Amino acid sequence: MAVLVFAEHDGKVLSEAVAKTVTAATQMGGPVHVLISGTGAGDVAGEAAAIAGVEKVLTAEDAGYDHALAEPLGDLIVGLAGDYDHIVLAASTTGKNVGPRVAALLDVMIVADIIGVESADTFVRPIYAGNAIQTVKSSDAKKVVTVRTTAFEAAGEQAAVGIESHGATAAGGLSEWLDDRFAQSERPELTSARIVVSGGRALGSADNFKLVEQLADKLGAAIGASRAAVDAGYAPNDWQVGQTGKIVAPDLYIAVGISGAIQHLAGMTGSKVIVAIDKDEEAPIFKVADYGLVADLFEAVPALIEALDD
Amino acid sequence: MKIVVPVKRVIDFNVRVRVKPDQTGVEFANVKMSMNPFDEIAVEEAVRLKEAGKADEVIAVSVGVKKAEDTLRTALAMGADKAILIEATDDVETDIEPLAVAKLLKAVVEAEDAGLVICGKQAIDNDVNGTGQMLAALLGWSQGTFANTLKVEDGKAEVTREVDGGLQIVSVKLPAVITTDLRLNEPRYASLPNIMKAKKKPLEVKSASDFGVDVTPRLSVVSVNEPPARKAGVIVGSPAELADKLKNEAGVL
Numbered sequence: 001m002a003v004l005v006f007a008e009h010d011g012k013v014l015s016e017a018v019a020k021t022v023t024a025a026t027q028m029g030g031p032v033h034v035l036i037s038g039t040g041a042g043d044v045a046g047e048a049a050a051i052a053g054v055e056k057v058l059t060a061e062d063a064g065y066d067h068a069l070a071e072p073l074g075d076l077i078v079g080l081a082g083d084y085d086h087i088v089l090a091a092s093t094t095g096k097n098v099g100p101r102v103a104a105l106l107d108v109m110i111v112a113d114i115i116g117v118e119s120a121d122t123f124v125r126p127i128y129a130g131n132a133i134q135t136v137k138s139s140d141a142k143k144v145v146t147v148r149t150t151a152f153e154a155a156g157e158q159a160a161v162g163i164e165s166h167g168a169t170a171a172g173g174l175s176e177w178l179d180d181r182f183a184q185s186e187r188p189e190l191t192s193a194r195i196v197v198s199g200g201r202a203l204g205s206a207d208n209f210k211l212v213e214q215l216a217d218k219l220g221a222a223i224g225a226s227r228a229a230v231d232a233g234y235a236p237n238d239w240q241v242g243q244t245g246k247i248v249a250p251d252l253y254i255a256v257g258i259s260g261a262i263q264h265l266a267g268m269t270g271s272k273v274i275v276a277i278d279k280d281e282e283a284p285i286f287k288v289a290d291y292g293l294v295a296d297l298f299e300a301v302p303a304l305i306e307a308l309d310d
Numbered sequence: 311m312k313i314v315v316p317v318k319r320v321i322d323f324n325v326r327v328r329v330k331p332d333q334t335g336v337e338f339a340n341v342k343m344s345m346n347p348f349d350e351i352a353v354e355e356a357v358r359l360k361e362a363g364k365a366d367e368v369i370a371v372s373v374g375v376k377k378a379e380d381t382l383r384t385a386l387a388m389g390a391d392k393a394i395l396i397e398a399t400d401d402v403e404t405d406i407e408p409l410a411v412a413k414l415l416k417a418v419v420e421a422e423d424a425g426l427v428i429c430g431k432q433a434i435d436n437d438v439n440g441t442g443q444m445l446a447a448l449l450g451w452s453q454g455t456f457a458n459t460l461k462v463e464d465g466k467a468e469v470t471r472e473v474d475g476g477l478q479i480v481s482v483k484l485p486a487v488i489t490t491d492l493r494l495n496e497p498r499y500a501s502l503p504n505i506m507k508a509k510k511k512p513l514e515v516k517s518a519s520d521f522g523v524d525v526t527p528r529l530s531v532v533s534v535n536e537p538p539a540r541k542a543g544v545i546v547g548s549p550a551e552l553a554d555k556l557k558n559e560a561g562v563l
């Protein structure tokens with residue numbers, strides 16, 4: 001039977017996570033159908049229809065599904081579940097919010113945050129903040145799975161397949177959206193950026209954190225931060241990289257003044273190339289770094305910015 | 311209003327977890343166990359709501375081995391009024407799945423006629439991030455996950471949620487399940503007098519079968535392995551050398 005992928009979007013463009021989630025979904029079996037909900041679903045459906053491996057796109061264009069509230073979305077997905085063996089969502093904050101709700105309504109165990117698909121019923125996922133990797137086999141008739149999208153390549157393109165409108169309407173009442181507070185930024189989004197520059201507690205102040213921003217802007221990179229830097233108020237919450245923050249896996253990750261606590265490493269060791277700049281040569285970050293520079297970051301970062309020009 | 315707070319006994323967050331050589335799980339022998347850090351935040355938030363006069367009673371619940379009593383005593387010392395231990399296994403290495411835990415919690419919530427559940431968003435052992443959402447689904451309740459601010463009034467909870475890209479603010483109708491993110495509060499330390507007092511607070515012991523819930527896992531663990539090690543890197547001598555390596559060797563610029 002088919003695999004249903006839930007697709008996120010902002011009303012204008014499809015989330016970059018969708019093509020990666022489709023890659024995971026095709027490894028579970030096929031054919032893959034993509035569900036898009038809320039205002040603007042029809043406008044972005046064409047993007048989903050052109051992702052290689054997708055057989056059909058379903059749209060549920062009711063404003064009651066806007067803002068990805070878990071209660072109506074859970075009902076929507078459960079209403080479609082009869083036709084599918086697998087229901088797959090990105091392990092984004094939306095997928096993590098909705099996926100377990102769907103699983104419980106179907107009386108199945110959620111298979112959360114997978115980084116590999118062994119077969120239709122067997123999946124690989126990190127536990128203990130990535131300090132161990134577990135392979136689990138599900139005995140449930142239906143599998144509800146969330147996918148750590150940084151672990152999968154994006155699916156390619158294809159000639160667009162058909163789009164069907166699914167006439168469901170959301171029953172409101174349990175929860176209501178009030179506001180979003182999203183930081184506006186010209187920089188790339190942290191979890192999908194090709195280069196990430198992150199700063200740690202060694203920066204010493206929010207003002208000094210600008211050094212990280214300068215290096216990031218030089219490289220066209222997204223900005224991250226360690227939990228220590230966030231807790232100290234040097235950087236906003238949503239920049240936090242780590243098990244309790246964002247999981248990133250860019251081509252290049254530059255850690256500036258980050259010692260490398262276990263929980264930070266869990267969020268970035270999937271990066272292709274890791275660079276560490278820190279004064280303390282004993283810092284654990286150097287154990288995972290491809291290139292380490294033991295130096296005072298206040299001298300090394302400006303010098304690096306200059307050297308990148310040459 | 312009664313608040314139910316589930317708490318889990320897990321390997322302490324400061325312990326470096328080691329995979330067992332036979333690949334069946336991780337090492338539990340002589341390892342320090344503590345309350346899941348997100349659950350401490352949940353207990354703190356519930357106790358603060360009671361202190362603010364918004365709740366009458368805080369009930370801590372744990373599902374697992376007999377030793378989870380220690381975790382419940384910690385919750386009592388932090389200010390919970392009573393505790394319920396649901397013994398579901400006698401093997402510390404057996405992790406009761408979130409679906410089964412949610413079913414047991416549903417039974418407790420109904421028996422206690424609770425109006426709010428505050429859970430940690432995620433247990434730091436299995437990292438599932440699912441129990442609260444599953445409980446809300448089974449109860450047919452609303453859910454406010456990953457909360458960094460919680461305001462309870464007029465039969466509603468206003469929840470500021472930490473989501474990808476920033477914050478989302480929602481209003482959920484009570485009864486509801488709230489799950490806690492890191493920045494919701496800073497949990498208090500239990501004082502010695504409160505630890506002594508906690509010993510006298512009621513702690514009921516039940517079993518999973520008392521609630522008629524089957525805790526047989528739906529996921530079987532095929533293997534548990536070490537994460538792939540990264541190959542050893544090089545220490546470069548200067549920022550200029552670093553820039554050169556990035557441009558000419560690493561192939562990422």
